[in-house]
Each structure stands twice: as structure tokens, then as C-alpha cells.
Amino acid sequence: MGLCVRNIPRADASVIDALQGFGVATVHEAQGRIGLLASHLRPIFRPAKIAGSAVTCEVAPGDNWMLHVAVEQCRPGDVLVVAPTSPCEDGYFGDLLATSLQAHGVRGLIIDAGVRDVAELTEMGFPVWSKAIFAQGTVKETVGNVNLPLVCAGALIHPGDVIVADDDGVCVVRRGDAAAVAEKARKREANETDKRARLAAGELGLDIYDMRARLAEKGLRWVDEA
Amino acid sequence: MGLCVRNIPRADASVIDALQGFGVATVHEAQGRIGLLASHLRPIFRPAKIAGSAVTCEVAPGDNWMLHVAVEQCRPGDVLVVAPTSPCEDGYFGDLLATSLQAHGVRGLIIDAGVRDVAELTEMGFPVWSKAIFAQGTVKETVGNVNLPLVCAGALIHPGDVIVADDDGVCVVRRGDAAAVAEKARKREANETDKRARLAAGELGLDIYDMRARLAEKGLRWVDEA
């Protein structure tokens, strides 16, 4: 009833690193405002900023058995993405599993559930984005799936998709789109540099983006305080 | 259908600075336990402590157009207060708008919605109290209102009211009450200094505030563990 898929494809490492540099907000915009995981996923420490290839892992509520199966499929540069089959905030993950993932070069964990040992994870510098911090222990009774597509925090993720995560949250980029998105992100960032300088100098967005006429057309009126 | 009011009145700068010094809890108490915004507004970094005159901005869900209109109305010492017309956690605000506000001397942002680029905002030292951290981009299609009274996180705010915000949350003080509230806050704080010293020395609140008789009257009994 469970499946573990081996040897999934990954995106190019240089593209992944480029996406990591741009961060979540820029990547999300660059690919047309899609791909965000829900805002209830929060980093256990800040700042944190990673990107990597998704190894996906679907688990039963209160059962972390499949995480051990998933570790074996991880390669350096991967990000483990875990979603329970129904809402759960148990502590699926702690410092032992983090030690194991770190030993295999995994860059971080995205989990739509709970984690524990967050003081230790913080000391280790192992970044986690989770729904909850909760020490509740789990069992090892029910198998699930590794490296099948899954929905995590409202976003569809295929194994090998690129995960970008930072203080703003988590974003997924389709593996096949990663290079193009990185290129668009680069242009977006270049474009923003000039804007930032003008705004820092006190110029108004109203003027830089030439908004006044269109605002008036839509019915905006300016009046003085009576 | 949208209105932007210019040249709103502000409270006296020295009163605003005094209120900033006292902080949210003291100001809230000093004005009779009113004026708090809901506790779901949290600072994106801590510690943070500001006060300023409210420039209010009402926005459509998922549409940050009016923020650009609001920037033009801000003066040094202001605090921008943003509320959507229906619940939304999109990322209305990021480092570019923060750069613009900072260039105009704005002290911080209060927003009953989401923000992004929080790592950059933290580096810039631009304080924000928000409902969510979420990278979701917004559109620029619908006009709203700037400097009309609005309800933000459950509190009524008039343009020019004084906003006080710190690690405890956000409080609003009516412009016309600001000087009197500052004076009451000063007295309250003076009074607390003595109390703090007595409590630090081990005296009990029960004795300092003479509570024992009234507690007994209300039916409290002390018994020893059987």
C-alpha cells in the first residue's frame, strides 16, 4: 500500500543555488505569483534561507515511520518535504533525524505538521519550516509514500521540484521551469535595484510607476482635510 | 469611489515621543484600558518600539495599490496603518515600499494583513506589526481610501490618532486625548517604580495593595494541604 520511488531527477545545482539567492518573494513573483505554501509554515529560527530538490514524504497522522524511508532517498542538496494524510501537529521530527539528514547533506525540512528539539535544531543550524512546534511523540505502524507527488500546505509538489524557503515562507518551482524562473528572477531583481535607489531618494511610487492618471480614472479623488 | 485626504492634523511631537517611551501596556492602562488592536498583530522582529501619527489606508483584498497613494501623505514621524476591506493575509508590503516609507521618515507599519521581505525589513530596522508573514503578491486594480477613519484589527483609528506599538502589540490614542494620556501614563509609571522596588524586596502584592480583607469578603478561604 506504500511506495518509495528511487532515483528521482533533480534540477541543475547552479539553478537551485541561483533560486536560493533570490529568495521566496522574488521567485514567487518571477514565476507569475504561484507556488507558495500556506503561511502557517514558519521557520523554527530566523534568518534561514535554503533551496533544494524536493524529496516528498507522505505520512499517516502521528506516525513518522516513513521519514526513515525518505532519508535513504535524500542526496546532498535535497530538501525533505513532509505532509500528513490528515491534519496533525505531532512532533514527527527531532534532533536524531536532523542529524541523519545533515549527514546526508540535506539542506532543510518542510513539514506541514510539528517538530521538536528545536533548541538543538537551532544549535545545529538545521532549518525547518513547520506548522507547529510540539514534542508529541509518534508511532511507526503505517506505511505511506516517498517521492510521489503530494499536496503540502496547499501546494502541489512533485519529487525533484525545487523548494525555496526563507524567512518569508516556502515556494515550489517546477523542475522543468526552474532555469527559466531563475532567469526571470534575475531580471526582476536587476529591475528592482534601480527602483530601490529612486525610492530611497524620496521619489514616489506614484510617479515612478506613473499611477496618478489611472487612479483618477478608477475614481480616486484627493481632498484636503476640512 | 476612493478618497485620499491630505493635510490631516497630527498630535504634538513631544507628546508622541512621550507615549512611545511609556509603551503599549502603560498607555493602554493610562487611558482606561481601551485602544488595543487585536493580539494577532505581531511585530516581525523584536524588540521594536515606536509611536507616531496614524496615516490610515483601506485596501481591497489582495490589492496594494493604495499603499502608494498613502506614502505621499506620510510625513516624518508618521505610522502607516493598513486594513483590508475583508480578511486577507497576502503580502501587501515588502522592502521597496519600506524603502519608500523610510525615505519619508515613517516610523513603522501596522497592517491587518501580510508582509514579505521580512529578512530585509529586519536588516533595514523598519518595524512592522502584521497579521501574517506571507510572500503572496498583490495586484493594483481597485482604489480604496487614505486618511478616512477605519477599523484595524478591531480598533477604530482616525487619521492623526497616535499609534503606539511595541513587543506587546499596538495601541491607539485619540489625537485629542494624547497629551492627557501621556500625563496619566507618567503618573502611572512613577507610581509603579515604588511598587516595583517593594515587590523586588519580597513584599507581597496582597499586602502592598491591602487585598486580604476584600478577598475574604468575596469568599476566599485559606486551608492547609491535608
Next chain:
Amino acid sequence: MGLCVRNIPRADASVIDALQGFGVATVHEAQGRIGLLASHLRPIFRPAKIAGSAVTCEVAPGDNWMLHVAVEQCRPGDVLVVAPTSPCEDGYFGDLLATSLQAHGVRGLIIDAGVRDVAELTEMGFPVWSKAIFAQGTVKETVGNVNLPLVCAGALIHPGDVIVADDDGVCVVRRGDAAAVAEKARKREANETDKRARLAAGELGLDIYDMRARLAEKGLRWVDEA
């Protein structure tokens, strides 16, 4: 209608200190995965790690009068545990009460409600686990109970039980079980040291815990990406 019980028994100080050392996740596991308070209780600053004897305090919504009654019952090494009789997030507790508790040697506060003055509490190093940070002031009109058993954040707590709290949350250990739980926690931790080393060296949990056969029995299959 209210009762304050004096001279409750406490667990042995050395046992309490041992439990503090192990932390919440280990203690929770050691006693059979029980005793956690709900995950909505979060520390106001991190890192924080305490253990102590519970002095329990049941309060009316929006009424912090009984906290003053509870302070008198606290001894060095205690932890104050506060629960409202119905859900409330008001700021029952601030720097004055913290000063008082600190003067009496109390190690921290667990409260299924709100606290305020968190910047000051952070500077004082007085740890608090709360449901909310909210400056809302409270009244002193209704008596409650001190040192009766209560349910706090979903967990039953008797006065004198041992409270363990750290960045992962809060756990309660029955006073009568404390020594045995500490011993089990010690064994668990010892056992984990070896596991951690093997995992750090790259060995898989699948092999260390000999999981492959049982996974296959339960129906897990490994396949290669097509």
C-alpha cells in the same frame, strides 16, 4: 467560593533539576508519551528551559486577582501555572508580578492566557509560556482557586507536580512519578548518544532500527523512477 491551599508537597529538588536537564521531548517520551500541554503555549523568548514544582492558580476571564494570592504560596524553585475558567487572552501578567515572583525564587510562568511587558520580561530573563501576548488589562473582582488540581492547555496538573518547559513547549510529570521518569529519561538519553553518533556517521535509521523487513511486510515497495 474560592480556596487557597497552603503547604503543598513538592518533588525532590535534585529530581526536578534532572528533569530540567533532559527537557520536554525526552521527559515526555520517558513517561510513555503523556503529559504535554497544548502546542499553543509558546515561550515569550528563546532559548528558555526550566523545571519546577507547580503552584496552580485558576482565574476568572479578565481577572488576575488570584495571581497575587498565588505568589504568597510560591517557594524558590516553583513554577506558577495559571488557567482561566474559560478561554481568554487578556494580559494577566506583566513585569510587576514577574518582579514579585522572581523575588520569591519562582522559575517561570505557564499561563493559558495572555501576558504583557514581554520586552521587560525578556530583559529580566523571566521565562513565560503563554497562549498570547496581549496588553489588555484585567480586573480584581472574582476569586478563584490556588493549589487545586486544574486543566491547563488540555493537561491535568496537580499542585506539586513537576513542570518541565523549554523551547519545545511544556510537560507535566506527576510528583509521585518524577524520580522514576527522571531515571527513564537518563536511560533514554544514554541510548540516544550512540544512535546520534551512528546517524551522524551516515548510517541509516532503516538499518540501525532494522526496519526494512517490517516495512515490506506492511506493504511498502521500492521502485525506480520510470
Next chain:
Amino acid sequence: MGLCVRNIPRADASVIDALQGFGVATVHEAQGRIGLLASHLRPIFRPAKIAGSAVTCEVAPGDNWMLHVAVEQCRPGDVLVVAPTSPCEDGYFGDLLATSLQAHGVRGLIIDAGVRDVAELTEMGFPVWSKAIFAQGTVKETVGNVNLPLVCAGALIHPGDVIVADDDGVCVVRRGDAAAVAEKARKREANETDKRARLAAGELGLDIYDMRARLAEKGLRWVDEA
């Protein structure tokens, strides 16, 4: 510290009745998409549909004393609007208070907190929109305000404003705008009758509202399934 304002003005009864007939969605649209209370206010039974003049009542958390003060200020055709000074879901209101309000001709209750005796209220046909159904009893210790403006479920309400409530929720109309809003609602409803008939006959909104060109302009493309 508390104030009870007597003899507040009301809107014209015929205007109120007209607004009741149109219902919440139509009234909300007619006045420019403003005035809704938050969606967490739900009717305790359905269908229910009322309109009336707001008598406002601000209460302390867990304290229903002021409801008795408010009853005296109610006249036939009024709607009682209750908001706590901080979030609370206690059962402020039950069948005795409903009996009292019904005896004074009050049309219903809007409360951003809890109610109880809902089986009896349903039998009595006394409609309530509340945040929770909860039997938790309240005390009578702290005074509040009657007939001062307040924020209830995120909306500012002045005493004498018109409250419209039905299965869709609750809407407030400023007293001074009530007649004009009723007139606009009448026109909106008339306009919808024709639209409804055309839609029922199978005509598309795309054609009725002539949307195709503007959709294409905004970039929408139609393609056939490959």
C-alpha cells in the same frame, strides 16, 4: 467609569422595515460594499431575518451585568448589539434575558461572544447572531457602556444605526444613510429581477454583462483541451 446613554435617536421605522426586506447582501452592496460584521457571527437558527435600531452594549469579558442596563434602553423594533472589551466566548445571554428583550419588543441580538439556552431561544423564535454557543456562566462585577459607539466583530456601530441580519450574517447602515441606502437597494433589486430571468433562461453572464472583450484585453485566452 461606565456610561448609559438614554433616548438615542432611531431611523424611520418604514426605512428599517424596507432594509429588512432587502436583506444583508443587497444592503451591503447598495451602500458600496461596506458595513459587514465579520463572518464568525452566525445565526443560532435559520432562517432568520431582522432589521432594527442598534442599542449598543460594551461588556467586560465574562461579565454580563451591562446587558440588564441595556434592556431598559431598548424599545420595540430595536436590536441589541453586544461586544466584549476583549475576546470572549462565554454565554452572556440565555432564555431569561431573551424573555426580557422579547417583552420589550426587541427583534434580536448581535453578540461577538457566546450565548446559551439555544434550544429555548429557537423555540421562542428569538434570533441571535453570535460568535459561539457556550453555556459558560458570567459574573456581574464590572460596569461598561450602553449606547456609546463600539466596534463589534470588526465593524463600527453607533447607537441608532440600523442593523440588518439574516442567514448571510450582519450588516450595519449609518442612521443618516438609511433612507438613501434603502432606495439604492430597491433599485438594485429591481435591476436583478431582469438579470435573474435572463440567467434562468440560460443566457450567460459573459453576454449579459458584455465581459468577453475586457477579459481578452486582460489576457484571458480560450483553448481547447488537447
Next chain:
Amino acid sequence: MGLCVRNIPRADASVIDALQGFGVATVHEAQGRIGLLASHLRPIFRPAKIAGSAVTCEVAPGDNWMLHVAVEQCRPGDVLVVAPTSPCEDGYFGDLLATSLQAHGVRGLIIDAGVRDVAELTEMGFPVWSKAIFAQGTVKETVGNVNLPLVCAGALIHPGDVIVADDDGVCVVRRGDAAAVAEKARKREANETDKRARLAAGELGLDIYDMRARLAEKGLRWVDEA
């Protein structure tokens, strides 16, 4: 690791039936405003009104195995009370288990988790108070406890305690207190009959309860609208 306790004591049937008649709000008040389960427990159909002896059942998240164990311990007149060891909203219970409980004379189910087949349960007239309606299936892998004390929706429940549930929610009465609480509830109800008649006749609570002087003492002032 699991325990099932047989032959628990029950309260007297006539007392249980009396408590059922009074309902949740009255019983809760009669025993001093204690014993309510959290308001997130809602009946799957209304009206519903039961009382019975608690058979308690603690389950793992997503695992309904112990419900079968609990059925065997149920006798006519019992109410099954189920709580997961960590938050879960899976559908632990459906029409088959309801058929089984109904065959054994069980009056209803209280579950701090999810249920399914609610259309069938409604047709069967089998009342359930639950946290969620959710079809998610569960496994049968982990043992728990039957008839040990547990915390359900924030309330401590011992096996054999009396559960009272109606449209207002759920209340627990200690078995040893049940007769006394029933008697107090009877007096309370008798007292309310007179009050209800006076209120129905238009008398004010302000006068019936003689509140005016005490309100004034606490600082309430009446003023006329300016």
C-alpha cells in the same frame, strides 16, 4: 501499554435522568459554573439532549481501534467519551459503530475529534457532539485506554461521571456530586420560573435583582443623548 477497566461504577439512573431534564446551562450553574467541555464540541444535529454515565476512551491520532474495545464496556444509559492523545479531526466514528453502540443502549457520543456518516447518524437519531465532521478513515494499530480518567475538550472526566449534553454543548458532573447537583439544579429552575414570568411581563432585571444602587456605586452614570 493499554488498559481497559471493566465494571466501573455509575451514578443512579434517576439522578442521571433528572440532570438530562435540566440541561447543560442549568447543571453547569448549579454546580458552581464548572464542568463545561470546550465550545468547539458541537452536536451533529439539533435538537439533541442526553445524559448518561461516561465510558472514557483514549485513542491515538488517526486510530479508532480502541472504540471497539470501549463498546464492550458500555451498558444501557452510558455515553461514550473519546479523546485523542493529540489534536486530530479524523472520522473515528460512523454508522457501523453507532449501530453497535445503539444496540447496547448507549445514548450518544462525545468526541474531541471527527465523525462521519452524519446523514445516517441523523436518520438513526444517534446524537454526537464532535470537533469536526470529516470522512477521513482511521487505522487500527495502536492501543490506548478505556475507562481511565482523561481530559476531553479541556475538561477532566472520570469513568462513571455523568455527562450532560444538549444544544448548548457538553458538561460533566462528578459521580459523587450528581445527586446534590440535581437538587441544586431543581431549585435553580424553580427560582427561574418566577423570574421568567416577571420578565415576560416587562419587569426589568435591574429592578428584579435590585441592581441600580450597586451599579451606581461602581461608577455607572446615566445621561441623556445630547
Next chain:
Amino acid sequence: MGLCVRNIPRADASVIDALQGFGVATVHEAQGRIGLLASHLRPIFRPAKIAGSAVTCEVAPGDNWMLHVAVEQCRPGDVLVVAPTSPCEDGYFGDLLATSLQAHGVRGLIIDAGVRDVAELTEMGFPVWSKAIFAQGTVKETVGNVNLPLVCAGALIHPGDVIVADDDGVCVVRRGDAAAVAEKARKREANETDKRARLAAGELGLDIYDMRARLAEKGLRWVDEA
């Protein structure tokens, strides 16, 4: 930037009708406990039970323009499935759109957002499963997608997939799996008939499913109340 796909494939009508007959819980189990949408989607009236082919519609927050585009793609027997690109509870849908959908033979609406006019929808017998009931009006400014795959309430839905919805919630069945799932559901239901009869006769699940030995193996012990 938006796409509307025409002429999507549908599953066989007889299979869809069969799935409707089985209902959500049985279908969910028959396909291996997958496919449920989150439990926050609730029917606006009960009972309600439908199945149909998904026409998917992705909308901007607070913008219902694309619903008009989607209506044109609907055929008799379809179910419209709507998801916003970020969380929103505005009232995207009311009686006019329902009239239009009903005129085109659509069986119901699934929307991870709000709806209004629920009294009218109830009278019309047009079933809706939604996240909220909220009258908040929406704009028509931003295009989205029709008949692209989307995630709705945590579940991935392709256009043409079969949606089954009843009082228990909503389930999706892949179009290609529909016939096989219907067959498995038929067998499951047949199997349950016998079980139901035995349970109704008082037989225990413990015996019918032969659970005692395995429970004991897992460590369950039965003891008598001391």
C-alpha cells in the same frame, strides 16, 4: 495571463451516479483513504448529496470574474470547483450565479471561500460546500484560470475528475479511476450490510473482526475496577 480550457473530458454518467449513491465516506475508503478536501468545507444546507464532473476555476482573492467564464464551460451534471489563489472568505457566489448554473444543469458548487444569499440557495435547492458564509461583495478586475488543475482545500483536482459531496464533506476521484472506485465501493457497501446487521443484533466488533488476540499482543490488558 489567464487560460480557459474548453471541452474537457468527463467520466461516464452512470459511474458518476453510482459514486453519488455511495457517498463521500464509502468512496474515500474504496479508493484507499485518499481524495478528501479539508473539513472546513461545509454544506450550506443539510442533507445534500451530489456527484459530478469537476469544472475547475481559480480566482484572485476578492474577485469573482472568472466564475462567469466558468459557467460557459459547464454542462449538465457538472460540479463547479472554485479555489482562490490565496486565502479569502469573500462572498464570491450568490443566487444570480446559482440561477445561471442551475439553468445549465450544474449540480452544485465547491468553493474554498465564501458564499452569500444562502437562504435563497437553500430555497432553490442548489447545494454549496464552502469555507464561509459571508456577504462581502467582490470585484471583476483580475483574470484567472478555468479548467486547469488546481488545489482546492488541500486536494489536487483535475478538470473532469469526479467530485462527490454530501453531509460528510467533499471527495475527489480521478476520472480514470472512477469506474474501478465505484466497483470497489459497491463491494465495500455489500460487505457492510452484513456487518451492520450483526452489530445491530448486539454482536461486538471485537468478535466480528477478531481483534482480541491482536490487541493483547500489542499490550492491551483488561482489569476490573478496584
